Amino acid sequence: MHEMTRQDLLAAFAGESQAHMRYLAFSRKADKEGKPEIARMFKAITYAEQVHAHNHLKALGGVGDTVKNLETAAAGENFEITEMYPAYDAVAKLQDEKDALRSIHYALEAEKIHYRMYIDAGKDAAQGADHRLKEIYVCPVCGYTHEGECADFCPVCGAKKSVFEKF
Numbered sequence: 552m553h554e555m556t557r558q559d560l561l562a563a564f565a566g567e568s569q570a571h572m573r574y575l576a577f578s579r580k581a582d583k584e585g586k587p588e589i590a591r592m593f594k595a596i597t598y599a600e601q602v603h604a605h606n607h608l609k610a611l612g613g614v615g616d617t618v619k620n621l622e623t624a625a626a627g628e629n630f631e632i633t634e635m636y637p638a639y640d641a642v643a644k645l646q647d648e649k650d651a652l653r654s655i656h657y658a659l660e661a662e663k664i665h666y667r668m669y670i671d672a673g674k675d676a677a678q679g680a681d682h683r684l685k686e687i688y689v690c691p692v693c694g695y696t697h698e699g700e701c702a703d704f705c706p707v708c709g710a711k712k713s714v715f716e717k718f
């Protein structure tokens with residue numbers, strides 16, 4: 552692929568991914584405001600943006616086999632843990648940005664666990680196997696991710712276990 556087209560698709564992938572998440576948040580807000588039809592419209596379009604994002608990613612050759620995808624995923628999490636979020640955290644501290652500090656801290660804590668999960672799954676996938684997992688719980692407040700039985704409260708943000716999403 553020509554470099555300029557590759558850059559265009561990368562930008563489009565980023566833009567569509569962001570539109571997907573933004574419209575999802577807008578849909579939830581419309582629901583909370585008692586406007587279910589507008590919520591439904593945002594939800595439908597959020598799905599279309601997801602389709603666009605996936606198509607751009609596929610055109611970029613960004614979806615490999617699962618062994619490769621686990622490597623890509625682990626490398627991304629590792630970058631966030633070792634460089635990106637520590638640097639963002641330092642800037643947010645310098646600028647005394649409390650909301651940013653909280654959301655950066657929440658993400659950084661979860662990424663450490665995500666990295667471990669991808670590495671562990673990668674070992675089995677490299678042998679041609681699937682990976683055995685217990686139930687995975689995710690905190691809807693901070694994104695804390697845990698495999699197996701977890702404590703009654705989120706260790707990162709203190710939310711109750713009863714609100715966790717189970718996968």
Ligand SMILES: [Fe+2]
Binds near residue numbers: 666
């Ligand atoms: Fe992550």
Ligand SMILES: [Fe+2]
Binds near residue numbers: 709
């Ligand atoms: Fe949490």
